Amino acid sequence: MGDIIFGFVAVVIGIGASYGLYWLLNALLSLLPQKILKKVQWVAFLTPALVLVALVLLVPIAQTFIWSFMDKRVESYIGFDNYVELFTDPDFLSVLLNNLLWVLVVPAITVAIGTAVATLTNQVGPTREKIFKTLIFMPMSISFVAAATIWSLTYAYVPPGRPEVGILNSGLAALGLETQPWLTISDGRLNTFLLMAVLVWLQVGYSMVIISAAIKAVPEETLEAARIDAANAWQVFRHIILPQVWGSIMAVFVTVLILVMKIFDVVLAMTGGNFDTSVLALEWFRVFFESRDIGAASAVVIVLFVLIVPLMYVQIRTVKKQEELR
């Protein structure tokens, strides 16, 4: 109970203080003469955000970059040693391969299923549409750790002789096949693909919602025209709907792609990165918390950062394009 009261007081003070900060900034600025005030008015509104972003994002990222050229305890510079070590380590190359697989598989499948569901729900009438959509969208709201729990149970393996727990293995058992410890099987990266299923499960709802909104925005006249020309359902979808929602599909693709590159919690919770399932973000976590090697951990995350930079460019460009359309 004491904790709750303490927490509540802290919350009120924190929020009150930040409101006071804005009030103070404005009060101080308003002492300036009108002419100057006009030019510096933005300071009162923007400074807290800029300071926060600078202190917690920009400066630390620069620091990480510098640390990636330093030793374990960041005491001396060792040049490119961390990077050389990473790229000559077969385990790290295997991590990169996993990330590549995630990137190749998950966004494409998520978008494909999302488009299919969005198209189908558009045809079944409002009541059924709402129910189906809510059920598919639901996983969006839960944590990666909870999702990992749900799927760990689905994939669960019990030694022979004991009753099955996981539905996947019991399905196999019912078919007379041998049950498998799924998450430990790295042949053909099977376990990584099983982890991907969890993320697809989580993200299809998002993809469905965005693409569905785009489908509903397709002008009725274009559909009507196609029907008059006796196009079948597939032709209407392929030649009328798809081109018009392509922009939204790509937007979802990029968003999921960015998310997938940083994938971490699902792998941590389900395999801990063992059995050849590790990915870059998890590798960073392990090098930092298990090996306590700040230099090497920084190098791992800089590799991830460099891989994401092109997407940053795509992001800025598309936003600019949008602004021009305004």
Next chain:
Amino acid sequence: MRTVKRVAAKLNLGSTLTLVVIVAIWSIPTLGLLITSLRRRSDAEVSPWWDAILNPLGTVWSTDAYQNVLESGMLDALVNTFAVTIPATILPLMIAANAAYAFTFLNFKGKEVVFAFMVGLMVVPLQAALIPVLRGMVWVQGALDIQLTGTYASAWIVHSAFAMPLAIYIIRNYMLTIPTSLIEAARIDGASYYKIFWSLVLPLSMPAIASFAIFQFLWVWNDYLIAFIFVGQKSPVLTYELLKLLGQYGQGWQDVAAGAFVSLIVPLMVFIGLQRYFVRGLTAGSVK
């Protein structure tokens, strides 16, 4: 005409059946966990969860597992999660709304460049900043004697900063739809920019702020990494406790399952209650 209708009806049926299959695949894993959480340990050890559905009357339903996990830490974790999440939702929104106001209605040198930079930051992997931030906090503790790591406040700061780019982007996009003439009229009436923000622009931007609030609430509630690094075991949050339980599933799946449901009940309620605003937020955030 009749045949056309029949074909349409048939098509509908096909779509419905396909959807039923997809929805079943989507729901069965969660259903399995829910049922597991409501069974007794002794039953869960001898038969799989679907036995309970196939024979609902012959099953002993029990909430023992919930009582068990709530007593062994989940209840504290629930309180901790609220203490982390509520300020980590309100603070960034307030800071971002102020910043978005400056980006939308005030003119200054380099505005476009700074904004483009913010947009770029939306995709940055936050791991790239975490170790220096952690070390920085430890340094502040040594130099100024202010305890930061292990407190709620450290998580508020970090979550606020990481939310900034997307929050500013979404709120600014919405503010752009507010006519400038409205602000000019208020200026002519002698209102200060400060007053215009609090009494005019902020209330008008509420839809965007509400959408982002839901988004941020769910994100912070569901976060594991930042909570693990900055709050840790001193005031463990739900994701932290759940992962710990998951590591001990050998002691029975029913506890893990109950823990998972304790952790997801609040986001699920927020989601179901505010689905419309949530969807609106998502659509606004997607960069076409």
